[in-house]
Amino acid sequence: MKTIAFAWRYLWSRPLAAALNLLLLTLGLASITFLLLVGHQINQAFDRDLAGIDVVVGAKGSPMQLILSGVFHLDVPTGNVPLAAVKELEKHPQVAKIIPISLGDSFRGFRIVGTTPDYISHYEAQLAQGSLWAKPMQAVIGAQVAQQTGLKVGDSFTGTHGLGGGGEEHKLSPYVVSGVLAPSHTVLDRLVLTATESVWQVHETDTALDDDDRKVLEEDREITLALIQYKTPLAAVTFPRYINSSTEMQAAAPALEITRLLSMVGVGTEVLRALAGVLLLTAGLSVFIALWGAVRERRADLALLRMLGAPPGKVAGLLLCEALWLALLATVLGVLAGQGLTALLGWALQLEKSVLIGAISWPVELVSVPVLALGVALASALLPAWEAYRVSVFELLQSR
Amino acid sequence: MISTRQLVYRYAGGPELHFEDVDVAQGGVLLLRGASGWGKSTWLALAAGLLRPAEGELTVAGQAMQALGKVAGDAWRATTVGFLPQKLHLSSALTVHGNLAMAQWAAGVQTDEGRISEALAALDVQALARRKPAQLSGGQAQRVALARAVLLKPRVILADEPTASLDDEAASASLDLLRATAQRQGATLVIATHDARVAEFFKDEKGLKALQLGRRRP
Numbered sequence: 001m002k003t004i005a006f007a008w009r010y011l012w013s014r015p016l017a018a019a020l021n022l023l024l025l026t027l028g029l030a031s032i033t034f035l036l037l038v039g040h041q042i043n044q045a046f047d048r049d050l051a052g053i054d055v056v057v058g059a060k061g062s063p064m065q066l067i068l069s070g071v072f073h074l075d076v077p078t079g080n081v082p083l084a085a086v087k088e089l090e091k092h093p094q095v096a097k098i099i100p101i102s103l104g105d106s107f108r109g110f111r112i113v114g115t116t117p118d119y120i121s122h123y124e125a126q127l128a129q130g131s132l133w134a135k136p137m138q139a140v141i142g143a144q145v146a147q148q149t150g151l152k153v154g155d156s157f158t159g160t161h162g163l164g165g166g167g168e169e170h171k172l173s174p175y176v177v178s179g180v181l182a183p184s185h186t187v188l189d190r191l192v193l194t195a196t197e198s199v200w201q202v203h204e205t206d207t208a209l210d211d212d213d214r215k216v217l218e219e220d221r222e223i224t225l226a227l228i229q230y231k232t233p234l235a236a237v238t239f240p241r242y243i244n245s246s247t248e249m250q251a252a253a254p255a256l257e258i259t260r261l262l263s264m265v266g267v268g269t270e271v272l273r274a275l276a277g278v279l280l281l282t283a284g285l286s287v288f289i290a291l292w293g294a295v296r297e298r299r300a301d302l303a304l305l306r307m308l309g310a311p312p313g314k315v316a317g318l319l320l321c322e323a324l325w326l327a328l329l330a331t332v333l334g335v336l337a338g339q340g341l342t343a344l345l346g347w348a349l350q351l352e353k354s355v356l357i358g359a360i361s362w363p364v365e366l367v368s369v370p371v372l373a374l375g376v377a378l379a380s381a382l383l384p385a386w387e388a389y390r391v392s393v394f395e396l397l398q399s400r
Numbered sequence: 401m402i403s404t405r406q407l408v409y410r411y412a413g414g415p416e417l418h419f420e421d422v423d424v425a426q427g428g429v430l431l432l433r434g435a436s437g438w439g440k441s442t443w444l445a446l447a448a449g450l451l452r453p454a455e456g457e458l459t460v461a462g463q464a465m466q467a468l469g470k471v472a473g474d475a476w477r478a479t480t481v482g483f484l485p486q487k488l489h490l491s492s493a494l495t496v497h498g499n500l501a502m503a504q505w506a507a508g509v510q511t512d513e514g515r516i517s518e519a520l521a522a523l524d525v526q527a528l529a530r531r532k533p534a535q536l537s538g539g540q541a542q543r544v545a546l547a548r549a550v551l552l553k554p555r556v557i558l559a560d561e562p563t564a565s566l567d568d569e570a571a572s573a574s575l576d577l578l579r580a581t582a583q584r585q586g587a588t589l590v591i592a593t594h595d596a597r598v599a600e601f602f603k604d605e606k607g608l609k610a611l612q613l614g615r616r617r618p
Contacts, residue, residue, distance in 0.1 A: 006494075006502060013493030304489040307448065308548075309478020310506035311471065393450045394441065 003314070007321035010294070017290045024283035025330035025376065026337060029369055033338025035269060036365045038345060041357035043262075046072070050254045052122060052222065054236065057081070058225030063252035064261060070101055070225040071254055073111050073187055076163055077103050081249050089226065094235035097122075099227040102199040105170065110145045112159045112175075112192045114199030114223070118368070122227075123186045123258035129153050132178030136197040136296045139175040141185040144190045144350065151177050154330035159192075159202065161248035165260055171204040185359075190350075196223060284376040287326060291319060291384035299391060306393045316389035323381030327373040337371055402447065402556065402588055403427045403459045409442050410454035417442055419456075421436050424588055424609045426461075426555070429579070429602055432592040434613030437478070440592035443613065447487050447590060448481050449473040461588075474611040482549035482587065484578070486561040488541050490533035496520070497529040499562035503548045519547040522584065538566075542574055550581055555580050559591045563598055575601045 011018050020333055049071055058066045061078030068075035081102075090098055099122060113119070117132050120140065130153035132140055141151055143354030151157060156174045161167035175194060183189055200221055230236065234254065243251035295302065305315050339360055346357045407419040417439045424430045432440045445451040446459050449468050458465040461480050468476060490499050499514045503550040520526040533541060542562075549557060559578055563571035575598065582589040591598055602608050 003505070006498075006505060009493045010491075013491075057496065122413050128470065297489075300487065300489050301491050303503070304483075304485065305506045306474075306508035307450075307477070307483050309474050309484075311474045314506070314508075393448075394445050 002319050003317055003372040004092070004325070007318055007325055010298075011322045011325050014294065017293075021283065021287050021290050021326055022329055022333070024279070024286050025326060025373065026333040028276055028280035028376075029330050029334025029373055030337035030341065031272070031279055032372060033335050033366065033369050034341045034345075035264075035272055035276060036363065036368070037338055037342040037361060038357065039269065040363040040365060041253065041342065041346075041359075041361060042367075044181060044361075045185075045317045045357055046258055048123075048185060050121040053227045053254055054230045055228045055240060055243075056225055056252050056254060057228060057249050058252075059084070060248070060250045063250060064257045066225060066250065066252045067254050067257040068261075069103070070227065071187070073103075073113075073191060080224050081226075083221045084225055085247060085249060086223055086226045086390050089228070091237070094231055094239050095228055097229040098124065100196055100223045101225050101227060102196050102222075103163065103224040103297065105161055105202065106163050106167075107145075107159050107175075107192050108149055108251070109158055109275075110142075110149070110190055110192050111163055112139070112194060113200070114194055114196040116196065119227075120181070120188065120193065123184055123188050125184040125186065125188050126182045127179045128182035130177065133193075133195050134177050136195050136201050137173065137175055138178040139198070140179040140181060141177055141193070142181050142189040142191050145192055148350075153177050153180060170202045170205075173198075173205050258357060264350045274341045279378055283330075284380045287323060287351055287380035288383065289379050291323060294322070295319065295384045295387045295391075302388050302391045303393045304389060312389045312391075315391065316385040319385040319388045320378070320381050323377040323385075325376070327370070327377035331370045331373045334373070336368065338369075401428075401459070402430060402590070403601070404457065406456035407446070407453055407458050408455035409439075409446060409451060416454070419443060420611060422609055422611050424590075425607055426588055426610060427583070427586050428588055428607035429582070429605050430588070430590045431599060431602060431608070432590065432613060433594065433599065433610060435594055438613040440613055441560070442593075443611075444560060444590070444592055447556070448483065448558060449477050475508070478509075480555050481551050482554035482557040484542075484546055484549045484557065484559040484562060486564055488533075488545040490536075490541060490545060490548075492533055495530050496525065496536070497533055499533070499544065500548050500551055503551050507562070509552070509553055513577070515551065519551045520544075522550075523547045523581070524565040539570060539573065545579065546577060546581055550585055550587070551584055554587055556588045556590065557585075559589065561593055561595070562591060563593065563595045568597065571595070571597050572601065579605075 049234060056066050056070045058070060058077060059079030059081050065075050066078050069077040086098065086100060089095055097118065099119045100115055104112060105112040145151065154177060156176045158169050158171055159355045160169050165363060181188055240251035240253060243249055302315050306312065342357065360390065402424040403423050404419060406421065407418045409499060414422060422430065432443055434440055446453060446458055448467060449465055455468045463476060479485065494502060500519060501511050502510050520529055523546055525540060525543045525547060528536060528540060528544065536544065538576060562574050566574060576607060578589060599610065
């Protein structure tokens with residue numbers, strides 16, 4: 001038999017202590033894994049949704065709110081901006097692409113977004129069924145929307161006023177599903193997309209008293225915000241300043257706001273990380289106490305191994321191997337538990353129509369989990385192993 | 401064979417132990433007699449290569465112990481000396497088979513299933529191979545410990561107080577077993593004891609040597 005086999009037997013000869021140590025170590029490693037995975041997946045989700053969007057222009061207010069509502073569809077927008085003002089921006093020499101976004105209604109908690117087909121092509125999303133809208137009041141739904149609402153091509157539905165659900169239904173203006181998007185793992189998965197004109201039509205139909213009133217409303221048409229791509233990176237210096245100082249709108253740079261958001265969230269993450277660290281430290285101490293106890297308890301057995309010819313290093317190696325077994329098992333269980341917890345969080349967030357995370361992922365940062373486990377196990381086993389190394393066979397002869 | 405000449409062991413900062421000369425032929429029996437603290441353990445440790453003589457000569461199975469290095473000593477002990485401790489120290493984490501496999505592992509040799517079976521069969525405990533030590537009677541446990549001691553066919557068997565806390569019948573059976581095992585292997589048997597029954601048992605043994613230990617200062 002090999003050292004690892006004997007170490008395994010010795011480890012489980014004290015099943016309760018081994019199980020408790022394994023549990024403690026696993027909890028610490030699962031917490032670390034969970035934090036790493038969630039951090040990684042949120043960053044990935046942000047990166048995917050932000051890709052190619054240099055600046056967001058909308059109503060004045062909180063720039064972070066503008067980004068959260070306009071790019072990630074997580075917050076309420078700061079207000080609306082005149083369509084004419086956004087049209088003006090199309091002529092700006094530093095602007096390469098503008099995608100209009102009009103918000104206001106939702107369907108079973110999923111936001112109805114008035115936009116152009118550019119929004120879909122921006123994220124390189126593909127249709128799984130049907131086609132893009134050809135006229136107002138046709139809608140293309142994201143994969144998650146289709147999955148959770150059961151809507152399919154040809155079905156009709158009505159939006160409700162407001163973004164959170166529970167608002168008044170626009171019964172006079174039903175939508176027809178023209179297409180369903182394949183999962184793109186972007187924000188599009190949880191949106192109902194339609195022509196900007198649809199959003200105007202729904203609200204003008206509901207609020208106009210007569211044709212004259214409708215004409216007035218048409219002249220004052222607004223959108224919620226615009227996603228803008230620059231022609232040149234240099235625009236990042238001058239364009240936001242131009243918008244903020246020369247127009248009634250505000251420009252918010254997503255990269256800046258997300259960095260600010262992550263630094264705010266980062267404090268919480270650091271606290272959680274510190275807690276996981278404390279758990280790992282506790283686990284390390286527990287492993288140390290268990291191994292130390294094992295050396296004390298098995299002192300004579302270890303001495304007998306020396307008597308049977310085992311060199312001191314081999315005896316110490318047996319102890320180290322026990323700790324390594326714990327590290328290996330805890331790593332496997334901790335990573336699996338971390339993946340499970342992340343999937344659970346992803347499921348909960350999906351129910352909340354929030355950021356898409358949760359798919360099993362193996363970011364390179366996860367390497368730190370076995371490294372930590374190994375470090376804790378070795379650090380805990382070092383003194384007991386040294387004690388085992390020094391065990392005196394003479395004591396065995398004198399232990400009567 | 402075992403041979404000593406003016407053997408002295410010196411404890412660090414402590415007393416010196418001077419041992420009388422003795423010569424035991426290969427296959428013979430040596431009884432180390434004396435009360436606790438008179439040097440039986442020290443003599444066994446010297447013979448096993450765990451301690452080095454301060455002065456004099458000690459030769460065990462052709463090896464001059466004063467010349468044996470620490471690393472070489474481990475390898476030499478693994479293959480030359482079989483040890484039966486007073487407390488048997490069978491690992492409770494392992495089965496009977498596992499305890500013998502552990503002895504081969506400690507000696508740095510490949511697990512030899514054939515040899516394990518042979519050793520267990522020789523001591524009539526082969527049927528107990530899958531049992532844990534806690535499931536053995538005292539006599540069975542001693543047989544298993546002896547099988548472990550002779551697993552690598554040592555030329556010397558060191559037994560430390562093998563009859564301690566045994567009744568007369570069990571003590572006699574235990575010594576019978578030790579003698580038979582040593583004879584089968586042609587091994588020299590060294591028994592450290594303060595039990596008068598051991599001397600009585602071996603009184604007619606051919607080639608018996610006895611060493612009465614006592615602390616002496618020059």
